[in-house]
Amino acid sequence: MPLPVPVDARELTRPVDLQLPDGRLNPDAVGWSRSPLHDTALVGRVPRRWGRAKRWEYWALLTPTHVVGLTVSSLDYLGLTQVWVLDRATGEDVDAVVVAPFARGTTLPGSLGDGPATASTRRVHVSFDETATGTRLRARTPRVRLDVEAALPPGRERLGVVVPWDERTFQYTVKDVGRPALGRLRVDDVDVEVGPGSWAVLDHGRGYWPRSLAWNWGFGAGKAGVGGVDGRDVALQLGGRWTDGTGSAENAVVVDGRLHKLRTELTWTWPPGRWTDPWHVTGDGVDLTFVPFHDRVALTDAWVVRSSTHQCFGHWSGSVMLDDGERLVLDGLLGSAEDVEQRW
Numbered sequence: 221m222p223l224p225v226p227v228d229a230r231e232l233t234r235p236v237d238l239q240l241p242d243g244r245l246n247p248d249a250v251g252w253s254r255s256p257l258h259d260t261a262l263v264g265r266v267p268r269r270w271g272r273a274k275r276w277e278y279w280a281l282l283t284p285t286h287v288v289g290l291t292v293s294s295l296d297y298l299g300l301t302q303v304w305v306l307d308r309a310t311g312e313d314v315d316a317v318v319v320a321p322f323a324r325g326t327t328l329p330g331s332l333g334d335g336p337a338t339a340s341t342r343r344v345h346v347s348f349d350e351t352a353t354g355t356r357l358r359a360r361t362p363r364v365r366l367d368v369e370a371a372l373p374p375g376r377e378r379l380g381v382v383v384p385w386d387e388r389t390f391q392y393t394v395k396d397v398g399r400p401a402l403g404r405l406r407v408d409d410v411d412v413e414v415g416p417g418s419w420a421v422l423d424h425g426r427g428y429w430p431r432s433l434a435w436n437w438g439f440g441a442g443k444a445g446v447g448g449v450d451g452r453d454v455a456l457q458l459g460g461r462w463t464d465g466t467g468s469a470e471n472a473v474v475v476d477g478r479l480h481k482l483r484t485e486l487t488w489t490w491p492p493g494r495w496t497d498p499w500h501v502t503g504d505g506v507d508l509t510f511v512p513f514h515d516r517v518a519l520t521d522a523w524v525v526r527s528s529t530h531q532c533f534g535h536w537s538g539s540v541m542l543d544d545g546e547r548l549v550l551d552g553l554l555g556s557a558e559d560v561e562q563r564w
Contacts, residue, residue, distance in 0.1 A: 230251035234257065281368060282418065283405075289303075290304075290357060298323060299319070304516070305405070316362070351369065366406075369403055370400070381470045435562075444548055446551045454550065456536060458470075461488070499557050512533060530559045
């Protein structure tokens with residue numbers, strides 16, 4: 221039998237440039253980190269690579285009553301901005317999407333934390349601003365108003381990973397899961413408090429992707445133990461397929477602010493076409509089940525971009541082995557699991 225591919229062998233502890241001056245991947249950048257260390261300012265600024273750069277900030281907000289998804293992104297030749305809100309009680313959603321040629325009206329920082337991310341159009345305005353205590357998330361559409369802060373407690377660790385397909389196609393991602401969130405949401409004429417028990421997750425991406433690729437992504441947060449009786453704050457970050465065979469993986473658990481890297485590729489299984497049936501995610505030391513309560517479907521066929529997305533929201537249960545050998549039991553962590561096929 222072939223030996224398994226080593227995953228995430230190198231932990232980075234110092235700042236590093238993602239790219240060499242000519243735009244190729246910097247070999248010293250390949251690895252993972254517990255905080256954002258990569259300078260990604262060259263992504264989108266190498267003229268001969270124009271049209272291939274992908275830059276985005278995606279924030280998900282999960283509360284006891286609602287789910288919110290916020291996207292600010294640039295693919296060079298177009299920008300996509302989205303504000304999506306789900307009422308968990310009724311299953312009704314509100315969606316506002318704007319596609320802007322050449323990403324007009326969109327501003328993204330070169331590296332995470334270097335400035336605000338904003339998108340402003342006639343119908344939709346979104347802004348993500350770093351503050352002294354976290355990140356302020358604001359959005360405005362004809363039907364939605366949002367003003368929330370995702371707190372960043374001192375010392376909290378965040379997963380950064382470089383995924384190297386080759387020297388010209390590579391991705392830097394930061395997955396920051398389980399940030400406590402407080403603020404206000406307004407949908408039509410109804411005000412909703414974003415209070416205790418609410419949390420946010422960031423997907424920060426910079427890189428150059430293959431023309432077509434498929435992936436799975438999952439996240440969750442809550443208390444450890446059956447029924448949450450353990451009391452420790454847990455945030456779950458899982459990925460699949462898009463990193464297979466690269467030597468990198470975006471799998472981790474954050475317990476009370478400390479990141480435990482799951483150095484394994486994961487296998488995702490779910491019943492084809494039955495998206496709200498249970499999903500299963502397994503790997504070395506990982507045995508998890510996800511039970512959805514809602515499937516958000518997004519199908520795009522616009523010019524050079526085609527995509528199929530099923531992003532389900534529900535609850536995670538099962539167990540994971542931490543890097544110190546502890547078997548952590550999870551029961552009913554609120555979160556998401558998605559299956560995406562993308563051509564861009």
